[in-house]
Amino acid sequence: MRPRATVRWRRRVGRWRRAGCATLIAGAVAFPLSGAARPEIPAPVPAALAAPTATTLEEAYTANRANAACASRMAADHGDGHRAAADRAMADRSRHLLAFDARGAGLATEVFGDLAHADRVAVLVPGSDTGLDTYGRFRAAALALHRQLLAEAPTGTRTAVVAWLGYETPGTVSTAVATTGRADRAAPGLRDLVGDLRRITGPGTRLALLCHSYGSVVCARAAAGLDVSDIALVGSPGTGADTAADLHSEARIWAGRGAHDWVEHVPHISAGLFGTTVGFGTDPVSPAFGARVFDAGDGGHSDYFDTGSPSLTNLARIALGATPEVTHD
Numbered sequence: 162m163r164p165r166a167t168v169r170w171r172r173r174v175g176r177w178r179r180a181g182c183a184t185l186i187a188g189a190v191a192f193p194l195s196g197a198a199r200p201e202i203p204a205p206v207p208a209a210l211a212a213p214t215a216t217t218l219e220e221a222y223t224a225n226r227a228n229a230a231c232a233s234r235m236a237a238d239h240g241d242g243h244r245a246a247a248d249r250a251m252a253d254r255s256r257h258l259l260a261f262d263a264r265g266a267g268l269a270t271e272v273f274g275d276l277a278h279a280d281r282v283a284v285l286v287p288g289s290d291t292g293l294d295t296y297g298r299f300r301a302a303a304l305a306l307h308r309q310l311l312a313e314a315p316t317g318t319r320t321a322v323v324a325w326l327g328y329e330t331p332g333t334v335s336t337a338v339a340t341t342g343r344a345d346r347a348a349p350g351l352r353d354l355v356g357d358l359r360r361i362t363g364p365g366t367r368l369a370l371l372c373h374s375y376g377s378v379v380c381a382r383a384a385a386g387l388d389v390s391d392i393a394l395v396g397s398p399g400t401g402a403d404t405a406a407d408l409h410s411e412a413r414i415w416a417g418r419g420a421h422d423w424v425e426h427v428p429h430i431s432a433g434l435f436g437t438t439v440g441f442g443t444d445p446v447s448p449a450f451g452a453r454v455f456d457a458g459d460g461g462h463s464d465y466f467d468t469g470s471p472s473l474t475n476l477a478r479i480a481l482g483a484t485p486e487v488t489h490d
Contacts, residue, residue, distance in 0.1 A: 399441025
Protein backbone atom coordinates (compact mmCIF):
# COMPACT_ATOMS: atom_id res chain seq x y z
CA MET A 162 0.00 0.00 0.00
CA ARG A 163 1.41 3.39 -0.98
CA PRO A 164 2.24 5.94 1.80
CA ARG A 165 -0.70 8.24 1.10
CA ALA A 166 -3.09 5.32 0.90
CA THR A 167 -1.71 4.01 4.20
CA VAL A 168 -2.31 7.34 5.91
CA ARG A 169 -5.88 7.50 4.54
CA TRP A 170 -6.50 3.93 5.71
CA ARG A 171 -5.25 4.66 9.25
CA ARG A 172 -7.40 7.77 9.44
CA ARG A 173 -10.43 5.80 8.27
CA VAL A 174 -9.80 3.09 10.87
CA GLY A 175 -9.47 5.76 13.54
CA ARG A 176 -12.81 7.27 12.51
CA TRP A 177 -14.47 3.84 12.63
CA ARG A 178 -13.10 3.23 16.15
CA ARG A 179 -14.23 6.63 17.36
CA ALA A 180 -17.65 6.09 15.83
CA GLY A 181 -17.93 2.71 17.51
CA CYS A 182 -17.03 4.16 20.90
CA ALA A 183 -19.50 6.98 20.41
CA THR A 184 -22.23 4.44 19.59
CA LEU A 185 -21.44 2.53 22.78
CA ILE A 186 -21.73 5.71 24.86
CA ALA A 187 -25.01 6.58 23.17
CA GLY A 188 -26.25 3.09 24.00
CA ALA A 189 -25.51 3.72 27.66
CA VAL A 190 -28.06 6.53 27.56
CA ALA A 191 -30.72 4.57 25.77
CA PHE A 192 -30.50 1.23 27.56
CA PRO A 193 -30.28 0.20 31.24
CA LEU A 194 -27.00 -1.03 32.66
CA SER A 195 -26.72 -4.80 32.86
CA GLY A 196 -24.12 -7.54 33.02
CA ALA A 197 -23.91 -10.59 30.83
CA ALA A 198 -26.46 -13.21 31.78
CA ARG A 199 -24.92 -16.27 33.44
CA PRO A 200 -26.33 -19.02 35.63
CA GLU A 201 -25.46 -18.34 39.27
CA ILE A 202 -22.73 -20.60 40.63
CA PRO A 203 -23.30 -21.72 44.23
CA ALA A 204 -20.66 -20.26 46.56
CA PRO A 205 -20.19 -19.79 50.29
CA VAL A 206 -20.55 -16.42 51.96
CA PRO A 207 -17.16 -14.77 52.59
CA ALA A 208 -15.30 -15.61 55.78
CA ALA A 209 -16.37 -13.42 58.70
CA LEU A 210 -13.21 -11.65 59.81
CA ALA A 211 -12.33 -8.63 61.91
CA ALA A 212 -10.55 -5.72 60.27
CA PRO A 213 -7.03 -7.00 59.49
CA THR A 214 -3.91 -5.95 61.38
CA ALA A 215 -0.27 -6.91 61.02
CA THR A 216 -0.71 -9.61 63.66
CA THR A 217 -3.86 -11.12 62.09
CA LEU A 218 -2.71 -11.30 58.47
CA GLU A 219 -1.91 -15.01 58.53
CA GLU A 220 -5.28 -15.72 60.14
CA ALA A 221 -7.00 -13.83 57.32
CA TYR A 222 -4.96 -15.63 54.66
CA THR A 223 -5.81 -19.03 56.14
CA ALA A 224 -9.54 -18.28 56.45
CA ASN A 225 -9.83 -16.98 52.90
CA ARG A 226 -7.95 -19.96 51.45
CA ALA A 227 -10.37 -22.26 53.28
CA ASN A 228 -13.28 -20.28 51.83
CA ALA A 229 -11.81 -20.64 48.33
CA ALA A 230 -11.47 -24.41 48.82
CA CYS A 231 -15.11 -24.62 49.85
CA ALA A 232 -16.11 -22.53 46.82
CA SER A 233 -14.16 -24.87 44.55
CA ARG A 234 -16.02 -27.91 45.85
CA MET A 235 -19.37 -26.18 45.45
CA ALA A 236 -18.57 -25.10 41.89
CA ALA A 237 -17.43 -28.62 41.01
CA ASP A 238 -20.64 -30.12 42.43
CA HIS A 239 -22.53 -27.60 40.28
CA GLY A 240 -20.69 -28.83 37.19
CA ASP A 241 -18.64 -25.70 36.54
CA GLY A 242 -15.15 -27.11 36.18
CA HIS A 243 -13.60 -23.82 35.05
CA ARG A 244 -14.70 -21.92 38.14
CA ALA A 245 -13.86 -24.89 40.36
CA ALA A 246 -10.29 -24.80 39.02
CA ALA A 247 -10.05 -21.02 39.49
CA ASP A 248 -11.23 -21.27 43.09
CA ARG A 249 -8.96 -24.24 43.76
CA ALA A 250 -5.94 -22.22 42.59
CA MET A 251 -6.92 -19.49 45.04
CA ALA A 252 -6.95 -22.07 47.83
CA ASP A 253 -3.31 -23.05 47.30
CA ARG A 254 -1.18 -22.69 50.44
CA SER A 255 1.11 -20.23 48.68
CA ARG A 256 -1.67 -17.68 48.17
CA HIS A 257 -2.09 -14.68 50.47
CA LEU A 258 -5.72 -13.61 50.18
CA LEU A 259 -6.64 -10.57 52.19
CA ALA A 260 -10.24 -10.97 51.00
CA PHE A 261 -12.15 -13.49 48.90
CA ASP A 262 -15.74 -13.79 47.68
CA ALA A 263 -16.64 -16.46 45.10
CA ARG A 264 -20.20 -15.28 44.61
CA GLY A 265 -21.16 -13.98 41.17
CA ALA A 266 -18.18 -12.95 39.02
CA GLY A 267 -16.09 -13.09 42.19
CA LEU A 268 -13.91 -10.72 44.19
CA ALA A 269 -10.42 -11.16 45.62
CA THR A 270 -7.63 -9.15 47.20
CA GLU A 271 -4.25 -10.87 46.94
CA VAL A 272 -0.97 -9.83 48.54
CA PHE A 273 2.50 -10.35 47.06
CA GLY A 274 5.36 -9.77 49.48
CA ASP A 275 5.55 -9.11 53.21
CA LEU A 276 2.77 -6.58 53.63
CA ALA A 277 3.17 -6.17 57.38
CA HIS A 278 6.76 -4.91 57.02
CA ALA A 279 6.64 -3.18 53.63
CA ASP A 280 8.01 0.32 53.19
CA ARG A 281 6.37 0.73 49.77
CA VAL A 282 3.06 -0.80 48.72
CA ALA A 283 1.63 -0.69 45.20
CA VAL A 284 -2.12 -1.31 44.90
CA LEU A 285 -3.10 -2.59 41.47
CA VAL A 286 -6.68 -1.78 40.39
CA PRO A 287 -7.97 -3.67 37.32
CA GLY A 288 -10.20 -2.62 34.46
CA SER A 289 -13.06 -4.27 32.62
CA ASP A 290 -13.70 -8.00 32.20
CA THR A 291 -11.80 -8.98 35.34
CA GLY A 292 -13.29 -11.62 37.60
CA LEU A 293 -12.31 -14.98 39.08
CA ASP A 294 -12.71 -16.66 35.69
CA THR A 295 -10.13 -14.29 34.15
CA TYR A 296 -8.09 -13.66 37.27
CA GLY A 297 -4.94 -15.29 35.90
CA ARG A 298 -4.06 -12.37 33.64
CA PHE A 299 -4.58 -9.84 36.46
CA ARG A 300 -2.42 -11.92 38.78
CA ALA A 301 0.28 -12.14 36.11
CA ALA A 302 0.39 -8.33 35.99
CA ALA A 303 0.71 -8.15 39.79
CA LEU A 304 3.51 -10.73 39.80
CA ALA A 305 5.39 -8.86 37.07
CA LEU A 306 5.04 -5.63 39.03
CA HIS A 307 6.26 -7.28 42.22
CA ARG A 308 9.33 -8.69 40.44
CA GLN A 309 10.07 -5.26 38.99
CA LEU A 310 9.76 -3.62 42.42
CA LEU A 311 12.21 -6.13 43.87
CA ALA A 312 14.64 -5.40 41.04
CA GLU A 313 14.31 -1.60 41.28
CA ALA A 314 14.06 -1.09 45.04
CA PRO A 315 17.07 0.40 46.82
CA THR A 316 18.86 -1.88 49.25
CA GLY A 317 16.86 -2.17 52.46
CA THR A 318 13.55 -1.00 50.95
CA ARG A 319 10.85 -3.62 51.45
CA THR A 320 8.00 -3.81 48.94
CA ALA A 321 4.61 -5.43 48.46
CA VAL A 322 1.91 -5.47 45.82
CA VAL A 323 -1.81 -5.71 46.56
CA ALA A 324 -3.94 -6.91 43.65
CA TRP A 325 -7.38 -5.50 44.42
CA LEU A 326 -10.24 -7.12 42.53
CA GLY A 327 -12.63 -5.54 44.99
CA TYR A 328 -15.44 -4.48 42.67
CA GLU A 329 -17.69 -5.85 39.95
CA THR A 330 -15.90 -4.78 36.80
CA PRO A 331 -17.93 -3.93 33.68
CA GLY A 332 -17.67 -5.87 30.45
CA THR A 333 -15.56 -4.28 27.73
CA VAL A 334 -18.50 -4.60 25.34
CA SER A 335 -21.26 -3.26 27.58
CA THR A 336 -23.06 -0.04 28.33
CA ALA A 337 -21.72 -0.09 31.91
CA VAL A 338 -18.15 0.49 30.69
CA ALA A 339 -19.17 3.91 29.31
CA THR A 340 -20.46 5.30 32.61
CA THR A 341 -19.13 6.01 36.08
CA GLY A 342 -21.80 3.91 37.81
CA ARG A 343 -19.66 0.86 38.65
CA ALA A 344 -16.78 3.15 39.68
CA ASP A 345 -19.00 5.18 42.00
CA ARG A 346 -20.12 1.97 43.71
CA ALA A 347 -16.54 0.65 43.87
CA ALA A 348 -14.88 3.76 45.30
CA PRO A 349 -15.91 3.23 48.96
CA GLY A 350 -14.40 -0.26 48.86
CA LEU A 351 -11.10 1.09 47.57
CA ARG A 352 -11.08 3.73 50.28
CA ASP A 353 -11.73 0.99 52.87
CA LEU A 354 -8.81 -1.01 51.47
CA VAL A 355 -6.45 1.95 51.87
CA GLY A 356 -7.67 2.28 55.46
CA ASP A 357 -6.97 -1.41 56.06
CA LEU A 358 -3.49 -1.11 54.57
CA ARG A 359 -2.75 1.87 56.80
CA ARG A 360 -3.79 -0.19 59.82
CA ILE A 361 -1.60 -3.11 58.73
CA THR A 362 1.51 -1.21 57.66
CA GLY A 363 1.50 1.93 59.78
CA PRO A 364 1.77 5.60 58.82
CA GLY A 365 5.37 5.47 57.57
CA THR A 366 4.60 3.21 54.62
CA ARG A 367 3.97 4.94 51.30
CA LEU A 368 1.10 3.67 49.18
CA ALA A 369 0.63 4.09 45.43
CA LEU A 370 -2.44 3.28 43.34
CA LEU A 371 -1.74 1.90 39.86
CA CYS A 372 -5.04 1.98 38.02
CA HIS A 373 -5.58 0.31 34.64
CA SER A 374 -8.29 1.22 32.15
CA TYR A 375 -11.72 1.42 33.86
CA GLY A 376 -9.85 0.98 37.14
CA SER A 377 -8.58 4.53 36.65
CA VAL A 378 -12.18 5.72 36.90
CA VAL A 379 -12.50 3.84 40.20
CA CYS A 380 -9.31 5.41 41.54
CA ALA A 381 -10.45 8.87 40.49
CA ARG A 382 -13.77 8.47 42.28
CA ALA A 383 -11.95 7.39 45.46
CA ALA A 384 -9.09 9.90 45.25
CA ALA A 385 -10.37 12.88 47.24
CA GLY A 386 -8.35 13.14 50.45
CA LEU A 387 -7.07 9.56 50.12
CA ASP A 388 -3.88 8.85 52.06
CA VAL A 389 -1.69 7.74 49.15
CA SER A 390 1.46 9.27 47.71
CA ASP A 391 0.89 8.57 44.00
CA ILE A 392 -1.97 7.68 41.65
CA ALA A 393 -1.05 6.39 38.19
CA LEU A 394 -3.74 6.27 35.49
CA VAL A 395 -2.73 3.64 32.93
CA GLY A 396 -4.51 3.23 29.60
CA SER A 397 -7.25 5.44 30.99
CA PRO A 398 -10.36 6.41 29.01
CA GLY A 399 -10.69 9.42 31.34
CA THR A 400 -11.66 9.82 34.97
CA GLY A 401 -14.92 11.75 34.94
CA ALA A 402 -12.93 14.82 36.06
CA ASP A 403 -11.87 17.72 33.85
CA THR A 404 -8.43 18.10 35.44
CA ALA A 405 -6.11 16.35 37.86
CA ALA A 406 -6.80 19.13 40.37
CA ASP A 407 -10.48 18.16 40.29
CA LEU A 408 -9.58 14.84 41.92
CA HIS A 409 -8.93 16.81 45.14
CA SER A 410 -5.95 14.66 46.02
CA GLU A 411 -2.58 15.59 47.48
CA ALA A 412 -1.06 12.60 45.68
CA ARG A 413 1.09 12.99 42.60
CA ILE A 414 -1.17 12.21 39.62
CA TRP A 415 0.45 10.33 36.74
CA ALA A 416 -0.90 9.22 33.37
CA GLY A 417 0.51 7.01 30.62
CA ARG A 418 -0.81 5.45 27.44
CA GLY A 419 0.87 3.05 25.02
CA ALA A 420 1.29 4.12 21.43
CA HIS A 421 -0.94 1.27 20.20
CA ASP A 422 -3.62 1.40 22.89
CA TRP A 423 -7.10 1.51 21.33
CA VAL A 424 -8.37 3.60 24.25
CA GLU A 425 -6.85 6.61 22.47
CA HIS A 426 -9.93 6.57 20.24
CA VAL A 427 -12.50 6.79 23.04
CA PRO A 428 -14.37 10.12 22.69
CA HIS A 429 -13.42 12.40 25.56
CA ILE A 430 -16.85 13.66 26.49
CA SER A 431 -18.76 13.64 29.75
CA ALA A 432 -22.41 14.28 30.52
CA GLY A 433 -24.61 13.70 33.55
CA LEU A 434 -27.68 11.72 32.50
CA PHE A 435 -30.28 9.79 34.50
CA GLY A 436 -28.32 9.87 37.75
CA THR A 437 -24.98 8.73 36.33
CA THR A 438 -22.16 10.22 34.27
CA VAL A 439 -21.77 9.02 30.68
CA GLY A 440 -18.26 9.34 29.25
CA PHE A 441 -15.14 10.30 31.15
CA GLY A 442 -14.15 13.79 30.05
CA THR A 443 -10.65 15.11 29.51
CA ASP A 444 -7.96 12.79 28.17
CA PRO A 445 -5.63 12.12 31.14
CA VAL A 446 -2.48 12.27 28.98
CA SER A 447 -3.45 15.66 27.50
CA PRO A 448 -1.83 18.88 28.77
CA ALA A 449 -5.32 20.13 29.68
CA PHE A 450 -5.69 17.43 32.34
CA GLY A 451 -2.45 18.34 34.09
CA ALA A 452 -1.11 14.92 35.09
CA ARG A 453 2.56 13.95 35.01
CA VAL A 454 2.72 12.02 31.74
CA PHE A 455 5.18 9.12 31.76
CA ASP A 456 6.55 7.02 28.92
CA ALA A 457 4.32 3.96 28.50
CA GLY A 458 6.09 2.57 25.43
CA ASP A 459 4.62 1.28 22.18
CA GLY A 460 2.34 -1.42 23.58
CA GLY A 461 -1.39 -1.93 23.42
CA HIS A 462 -4.11 -1.84 26.04
CA SER A 463 -3.08 -5.12 27.71
CA ASP A 464 0.69 -4.64 27.55
CA TYR A 465 1.45 -2.20 30.38
CA PHE A 466 2.79 -4.87 32.73
CA ASP A 467 4.87 -6.78 30.20
CA THR A 468 8.32 -7.64 31.55
CA GLY A 469 10.97 -5.30 30.17
CA SER A 470 8.49 -2.69 28.97
CA PRO A 471 9.01 1.04 29.63
CA SER A 472 5.58 1.19 31.24
CA LEU A 473 6.33 -1.51 33.82
CA THR A 474 9.69 0.08 34.62
CA ASN A 475 8.12 3.50 35.11
CA LEU A 476 5.20 2.16 37.15
CA ALA A 477 7.65 0.48 39.52
CA ARG A 478 9.60 3.71 39.85
CA ILE A 479 6.40 5.62 40.58
CA ALA A 480 5.47 3.10 43.27
CA LEU A 481 8.94 3.40 44.78
CA GLY A 482 8.80 7.18 44.82
CA ALA A 483 11.78 7.38 42.44
CA THR A 484 10.22 10.38 40.68
CA PRO A 485 13.42 11.74 39.04
CA GLU A 486 14.03 8.35 37.38
CA VAL A 487 10.62 8.18 35.68
CA THR A 488 11.01 8.74 31.94
CA HIS A 489 8.59 10.93 30.03
CA ASP A 490 7.21 11.11 26.50
